[in-house]
Amino acid sequence: MALQLHVEAVAASYGARVVFTDVSVELKHGETLVVSGANGSGKSTFLRLLAGLQRPERGGIAYGYGGQTYGPREALSLIGWVAPDLMLYRELSALENLRFFAAVRGITRSDAELLALLERVGLPGRGHDRLAAYSSGMTQRLRYAYALLHQPPVLLLDEPTVTLDERGSAVVASIIAAQREHGISVIATNDPRELRYADLLLQLGG
Numbered sequence: 001m002a003l004q005l006h007v008e009a010v011a012a013s014y015g016a017r018v019v020f021t022d023v024s025v026e027l028k029h030g031e032t033l034v035v036s037g038a039n040g041s042g043k044s045t046f047l048r049l050l051a052g053l054q055r056p057e058r059g060g061i062a063y064g065y066g067g068q069t070y071g072p073r074e075a076l077s078l079i080g081w082v083a084p085d086l087m088l089y090r091e092l093s094a095l096e097n098l099r100f101f102a103a104v105r106g107i108t109r110s111d112a113e114l115l116a117l118l119e120r121v122g123l124p125g126r127g128h129d130r131l132a133a134y135s136s137g138m139t140q141r142l143r144y145a146y147a148l149l150h151q152p153p154v155l156l157l158d159e160p161t162v163t164l165d166e167r168g169s170a171v172v173a174s175i176i177a178a179q180r181e182h183g184i185s186v187i188a189t190n191d192p193r194e195l196r197y198a199d200l201l202l203q204l205g206g
């Protein structure tokens, strides 16, 4: 099914601090939007609005999918989210984390499917290790497994390759490429190397 994102004249503030105003974007199925800008320009805030974790002060955000329109808060099952502040359970193994989040989402995944997903993100043979024993780059890889668990047509990636090595960055590149078949990606980044993913570029902060 085709997925579109419509963002119209959106503004965000925290109290008296205006982060951005009048941001509009149209994203079609298969496209990748890169959101760029200096520290504090509002990249994470923009992704949080798209994920329905925060409401815009003004303007509208809507996803079109299968002939229906969804606001961000109604679109949770359509969205996969990777961000540095995404918390996973350190006292559980990778596999247990994925089983838990599958249950929370009300989806059924066999252990074989979950292990295949871990292999896809570059964690073969590490499914039974507790996260407390994971490095920061391994934890970031697991965030991708979490985000892809329900095969979402919308992938929201905040600082996608933070803490990842070259092979980890290559895994991310293949996930973004695969997402072009499946829906859209929105990437918030300060890393100039990641501008190459952009079909559309949104520059925040002037």
Ligand SMILES: Nc1ncnc2c1ncn2[C@@H]1O[C@H](COP(=O)(O)OP(=O)(O)OP(=O)(O)O)[C@@H](O)[C@H]1O
Pocket: 014, 017, 019, 037, 038, 039, 040, 041, 042, 043, 044, 045, 046, 190
């Ligand atoms: N929960 C919050 N309460 C108050 N102000 C906030 C909050 N979150 C963000 N801000 C402010 O909003 C502005 C934008 O922050 P945001 O994290 O969206 O920027 P960013 O472009 O993602 O930054 P970075 O590149 O450092 O990750 C900053 O001035 C920040 O201080």
